Each structure stands twice: as structure tokens, then as C-alpha cells.
Amino acid sequence: QLQLQESGPGLVKPSETLSLTCIVSGGSISSRSYYWGWIRQPPGKGLEWIGSISYDGNTYYNPSLKSRVTMSVDTPKNQFSLKLSSVTVADTALFYCARLERGAAPATIDYWGRGTLVTVSS
């Protein structure tokens, strides 16, 4: 059974860079059939896709966040990462990592991590 686990600091100061890692277990991140992505959910609000990355480093980012987002993949460690720069309190959210289909239905998100809360505060 595939499992995804987010890790990273739960508190980030305004203007700094938020960094999270997602460790994938029970399956290989090097599958050609999937993208690996980040989705966030501010407290009490809806879901927002941040971006997706393939095992070979191909990326898609949310246009509204693109200037601040960098995603990377580490295939030997079977993990992928997110960096979000210049954070503000508006970036406070529950961050999920997930597996997305790479193909005709890229919104098919079939595995999700449990989520990690990141609070932006001084």
C-alpha cells in the first residue's frame, strides 16, 4: 500500500522560505504513470493545488504561486520536496503531498498524505 508522509517545520517566519518534504513508501516515485504534487488547505477553507513534479523533474506550478514555488525530486531517497519563498500569514495552511495521474486525467489524485500544518507567524 502506497503511503506518503509530509515533514518539515510547523512554524515559519514571514518573508522566509517554507520547506517541506514528502517521503513515499510502499511504491516507487520513479513510475512514469504519475506526477507527485502538493496541495494546501488554509484553516477552514478549500483546497488549492500548488504544483506537481514528475520523477524526471518535469514541473507544473499554480500560476498564482509560480514565482515563489520550487519543487524537486530525489529518486534515490524516494521523496520530493516543496519550497515556497517569501511567505506571509496568508500562506498558513495544512499542506498535503499527493500522487496524481500523469496522463489524460491529471486531477485523478489517488493517494494523499495526512497533511502537515504550517503556520506563518513572527
Next chain:
Amino acid sequence: QSVLTQPPSVSAAPGQKVTISCSGSSSNIGNNYVSWFQQLPGTAPKLLIYENNERPSGIPDRFSGSKSGTSATLGITGLQTGDEADYYCGTWDSSLRGVLFGGGTRLTVL
């Protein structure tokens, strides 16, 4: 405000049927597959429907999906109290080149 429009809330009695709509445009729903997700309180979203009307293994056939033009619909029959959750539609947007989610619909089983 989300590009995909869902009603904020719906409600129905146990055993009844409910539908949740998701309205978009030709750049998203109109030309791409739609997924539906269920988010129970305090948990991560779960894939309920993919490719408009397909159910992953383990999802009961009480849950169904359909699409017509630029709108999609999630149907739930035989409502149970355990179905109380937030439901989100999702799809790809060919113009934005990204995944979109609807704003979410809270289902209350009265």
C-alpha cells in the same frame, strides 16, 4: 472565489439522495476529466470518482459521477450519517495548465 463553482452546502435526510454540482468552463470541465473528493472532518481528502464517472476500488456504488458540457455532478444515494463531509470537484484547466478544485460543498445528513 474558485473557477469551479459548487454550492456551499447541501442537506438531505438519511436514506435519501443528494446531488452536488460543479460548474466550470470549456477550458476545464468542458474538455477534461473530472474527479470528486470526500473530506471527512479532520482527515485528508479521498478520491471518490475519477474520469467523470469511475469509482476507485472500495468506493460503494452509492456514489456516482456524471458530466455534461461544462458541468459535473456527484450523486450520493442511500445517505448515511457517515457521509457528512466536505466534497470537492477537481479537474485540469488547459488554459491555466494546472489542477483546479471547486470551493467545496458541505453535506449535512439531517
